[in-house]
Amino acid sequence: MRRLMLLLAAAALVLPASGCSSLQGTGDKGYVTGDGTIRQFPVADRSDPVSLTGTDLDGKDLSLESLRGKPTVVTVWGSWCASCHQETPALVAAQKKLGDRVNFVGIDSRDAGTAQAKAYNARYGVTWPSFFSPGGEALLAFPGVLAPNSVPATVVLDAEGRPAVNINGPVPSTLTLTELVQDVLRHG
Numbered sequence: 001m002r003r004l005m006l007l008l009a010a011a012a013l014v015l016p017a018s019g020c021s022s023l024q025g026t027g028d029k030g031y032v033t034g035d036g037t038i039r040q041f042p043v044a045d046r047s048d049p050v051s052l053t054g055t056d057l058d059g060k061d062l063s064l065e066s067l068r069g070k071p072t073v074v075t076v077w078g079s080w081c082a083s084c085h086q087e088t089p090a091l092v093a094a095q096k097k098l099g100d101r102v103n104f105v106g107i108d109s110r111d112a113g114t115a116q117a118k119a120y121n122a123r124y125g126v127t128w129p130s131f132f133s134p135g136g137e138a139l140l141a142f143p144g145v146l147a148p149n150s151v152p153a154t155v156v157l158d159a160e161g162r163p164a165v166n167i168n169g170p171v172p173s174t175l176t177l178t179e180l181v182q183d184v185l186r187h188g
Contacts (some may be wrong), residue, residue: 007187011145036169038180039163043188049161050074050172052141056129057114057121062106064141068161071101073177076139076146076153078110079120084152087170091154094177095128106130107138109151118158156184164188 053063065070075091077084094131095104108117108130117130131138139146145163146153154177156165165183171177 009010036172039166041164046162050141052138054131057117057132062129062131067103070102070159072157074105074155076107076109076151078151079116081151083170087152090171090174092125093174097178098181104128107133109133109136147164156181158184158188
């Protein structure tokens with residue numbers, strides 16, 4: 001019995017140290033950071049255009065439909081998300097490099113209010129609008145592309161509003177994102 005108790009005590013010390021738990025990777029917001037897997041959707045295999053309307057961080061109307069006509073980079077983020085803080089400088093650099101050939105729009109997911117989100121954008125020099133989605137419901141507009149708890153994630157929509165690229169997790173680099181978007185610009 002004593003040996004069993006010692007083994008159980010050792011396991012109780014080792015498991016937390018190894019990071020194993022039923023909540024591993026979810027943080028306190030119920031999200032799972034992806035591994036950065038990139039999926040490209042061939043033009044012939046793309047789904048219907050994504051339809052999403054809502055309000056931005058200032059309470060103004062915002063829709064993906066109004067951005068059609070050129071590719072749109074949709075970035076899912078939250079001011080509370082450590083991986084988002086790490087990737088945002090790469091997103092801002094990509095937006096500057098791509099210029100007005102491409103739209104950028106965010107989905108602020110799971111921030112309780114807009115004050116923190118606005119401070120986040122000011123800190124990193126984010127100039128594009130973001131849908132305010134405190135419950136994460138905006139992600140439901142991307143079935144088969146984004147999971148409802150994907151933060152961070154990036155989707156590149158083609159000029160028709162169809163998902164062309166999905167990055168599940170942080171953007172690997174400015175170069176990677178700009179090359180993916182330039183491919184959508186070249187090939188649709």
